[in-house]
Amino acid sequence: NSLKxxxxxxxKELGAGNYGxxxxxxxxxxxxxxxxxIVSIDSKLTTQTxxxxxxxxxxxxxxxxxxxFYGAYLRSNNTVVLCMEYCNCGSVDKLANMxxxxxxxxxxxxxxxxxxxxxxxxxxxTHKIIHRDxxxxxxxMTHRGEFKLCDFGVSRELTNSVALADTFVGTSxxxxxxxxxxxxxxxxxxxxxxxxxxxxxASGLSPWSDPEAGHLTGIRSSKVIGPEGILxxxxxxxxxxxxxxxxxxxxxxKKIFDSDMCRFIDKCLVKDEEHRxxxxxxxxxxxxxxxxxxxxxxxxxxxxxxxxxxxxEDN
Ligand code: ADP
Ligand code: MG
Numbered sequence: 001n002s003l004k005x006x007x008x009x010x011x012k013e014l015g016a017g018n019y020g021x022x023x024x025x026x027x028x029x030x031x032x033x034x035x036x037x038i039v040s041i042d043s044k045l046t047t048q049t050x051x052x053x054x055x056x057x058x059x060x061x062x063x064x065x066x067x068x069f070y071g072a073y074l075r076s077n078n079t080v081v082l083c084m085e086y087c088n089c090g091s092v093d094k095l096a097n098m099x100x101x102x103x104x105x106x107x108x109x110x111x112x113x114x115x116x117x118x119x120x121x122x123x124x125x126t127h128k129i130i131h132r133d134x135x136x137x138x139x140x141m142t143h144r145g146e147f148k149l150c151d152f153g154v155s156r157e158l159t160n161s162v163a164l165a166d167t168f169v170g171t172s173x174x175x176x177x178x179x180x181x182x183x184x185x186x187x188x189x190x191x192x193x194x195x196x197x198x199x200x201x202a203s204g205l206s207p208w209s210d211p212e213a214g215h216l217t218g219i220r221s222s223k224v225i226g227p228e229g230i231l232x233x234x235x236x237x238x239x240x241x242x243x244x245x246x247x248x249x250x251x252x253x254k255k256i257f258d259s260d261m262c263r264f265i266d267k268c269l270v271k272d273e274e275h276r277x278x279x280x281x282x283x284x285x286x287x288x289x290x291x292x293x294x295x296x297x298x299x300x301x302x303x304x305x306x307x308x309x310x311x312x313e314d315n
Pocket of ligand 1: 067087
C-alpha cells in the first residue's frame with residue numbers, strides 16, 4: 001500500500017501515550033478517517049525485514065474484535081507511522097472516566113469481556129500472537145458499541161511497551177506474577193491482565209489501591225504511582241493473595257457484586273499460570289453464556305448511543 005504523510009490531514013489529538021501521541025487523521029484520497037500512531041524503533045535491536053514481517057501479520061488480522069490495520073510507512077528517523085481504524089467512542093479507560101461515579105452495566109462488561117477473549121483467541125489461534133499489553137487504553141469502542149483490541153505485541157519494538165517502564169508512568173500495573181518474575185510469557189498472562197481490568201471496571205477500584213483512599217486511587221483517578229511505589233507494588237502482586245470481589249459491596253450501588261462475575265474474575269486472577277484458564281476455556285464460562293448469540297447487543301448499542309451523546313456534549 002502507499003500511505004504517506006502528505007495524504008493525511010490532522011484532525012485532532014486522541015491521546016498521548018508514554019511514547020508519543022495518537023492523532024485522528026483524514027486520508028484524503030481514500031476519504032477515510034483513521035487513527036495515526038507514531039512508534040519509534042530501535043535501529044540496533046531490529047532489522048527492517050523483521051519489522052516488515054510483523055507489519056504483514058498486522059495487515060492479515062481480520063476479526064470483529066481486532067482494530068483494523070490500514071498500513072504503515074517508515075520515516076527516516078527510526079520511526080514507523082501506523083494507520084488504523086478510528087474508533088469513535090475511544091478507549092475503555094476514557095469511558096470509565098466519563099462514568100465517574102457510575103458502574104459499567106453488567107451487560108456492557110459481558111460484551112467487553114467476550115470481545116477481549118475472542119480477540120485474544122483469534123490472535124493466538126490464527127496468527128500465533130500474544131497480545132502482551134491488555135489494559136483499558138488498548139480496548140477501543142466503536143460507535144456501534146463493539147469492543148476491539150489494539151496495540152498488540154506483534155513485536156516488542158513496534159508496540160513500544162516496555163512493561164516495566166510503562167508502570168513507572170502509569171497508574172497501575174496489569175502485569176501477571178509470572179511476567180514480573182521474568183518467567184515464560186504465555187497467552188494466560190493476558191488472561192491475568194483481562195481479569196485485573198474487569199476488576200477495575202466493575203468496581204471502580206484498582207485492586208492494588210489503598211482501601212483507605214477509596215475509589216480515588218482506581219482507574220478513574222489521575223493519581224500516579226511514583227517509582228518508589230512500583231517495586232513495592234510488583235512485590236505485592238507476586239507475594240500477596242489475588243484480589244477478589246466475591247461477597248464485596250459495590251461502592252456505587254451498595255449491592256453485593258454479581259457472584260458469577262466475581263467467580264469469573266477469580267478464574268482470571270489465579271496466580272499459578274498453569275492453573276489459570278485460557279481465553280478459549282473462559283469463553284465457555286457461565287458468566288458469558290448467551291453473549292455469543294447477541295442477547296446483550298441491543299442494550300450495549302443503546303449504551304454506546306448514550307456515550308456518544310455525552311462525548312458530543314463534552315466537545
Ligand atoms: P496508551 O494505550 O498507553 O494510552 P497510546 O499511544 O497507545 O497510549 O494511545 C493513546 C490514546 O489514544 C489511547 O489512550 C486511546 O484513548 C487513543 N487511541 C489510540 N488508538 C485509537 C484509535 N484507533 N481510535 C481512537 N482512539 C485511539
Ligand atoms: Mg495503546
